[in-house]
Amino acid sequence: MGLIIPPDLISSLKNKHLLLDTNIFIDASKHPEDFTDFFNILKESDITVVTIDCVRIEFLRGAPNENKYKEKEDYFDNITKIILPTNVEIIQNSYELVKKYKEQGGTVAIADLYLGANLMKYKSNIYLLSKNTTELPSTIFDLKYIINYPLNKGIFTYGVYKIKS
Amino acid sequence: MPDTLPTDTEKKKINKTTFVNLAKKVRKILEEEAEYVEKEGKKNGPNNTSRLNLIT
Numbered sequence: 001m002g003l004i005i006p007p008d009l010i011s012s013l014k015n016k017h018l019l020l021d022t023n024i025f026i027d028a029s030k031h032p033e034d035f036t037d038f039f040n041i042l043k044e045s046d047i048t049v050v051t052i053d054c055v056r057i058e059f060l061r062g063a064p065n066e067n068k069y070k071e072k073e074d075y076f077d078n079i080t081k082i083i084l085p086t087n088v089e090i091i092q093n094s095y096e097l098v099k100k101y102k103e104q105g106g107t108v109a110i111a112d113l114y115l116g117a118n119l120m121k122y123k124s125n126i127y128l129l130s131k132n133t134t135e136l137p138s139t140i141f142d143l144k145y146i147i148n149y150p151l152n153k154g155i156f157t158y159g160v161y162k163i164k165s
Numbered sequence: 166m167p168d169t170l171p172t173d174t175e176k177k178k179i180n181k182t183t184f185v186n187l188a189k190k191v192r193k194i195l196e197e198e199a200e201y202v203e204k205e206g207k208k209n210g211p212n213n214t215s216r217l218n219l220i221t
Contacts, residue, residue: 029188029191032187032189033181037181040179043178044178048170048171048173050170062198068194072194089168
């Protein structure tokens with residue numbers, strides 16, 4: 001059946017960037033046929049798929065040897081080779097996010113903070129795609145779209161987020 | 166002035182056959198890694214892989 005893309009998602013994201021969280025790379029390895037179709041729809045629609053080093057590192061870590069590391073790297077780079085830079089502004093935005101998360105920030109991973117920091121930096125030009133919806137509170141992020149992916153057993157749900165203005 | 170986002174100038178589509186083959190290998194590696202993490206977790210206490218949801 002594939003991923004169910006909301007009707008106006010593609011037109012809204014045209015000429016914009018979609019930032020992928022680590023769980024997307026993991027799920028795509030479980031269901032590569034459907035995710036190839038999804039990624040290619042994005043590419044055809046002038047939506048640039050990007051990620052950050054923190055996500056790439058999170059995905060690559062744990063590889064038991066150099067060959068397996070390389071296989072993971074090749075797979076990852078097939079989805080995107082465009083890595084947004086982590087600079088001083090991203091670090092500063094992450095500190096701002098820590099304040100905004102308040103006590104909820106105690107369980108938030110650094111990768112989530114850096115993803116949010118990129119949304120803060122690029123504002124209306126970038127959206128985040130993530131399955132990790134519990135760490136993206138509505139006080140900080142706007143859930144713009146929901147992508148459902150029905151499977152033989154259960155449904156995966158992904159959120160498409162922007163930073164709250 | 167805001168930084169410009171890098172754009173995908175290549176716009177190269179993903180080759181399904183190549184990607185599926187790579188994904189199969191990666192899936193195996195992730196399963197091995199999850200087994201290792203589970204084993205070590207039992208030995209060493211709680212681990213921090215829940216964010217990734219490696220084992221489904």
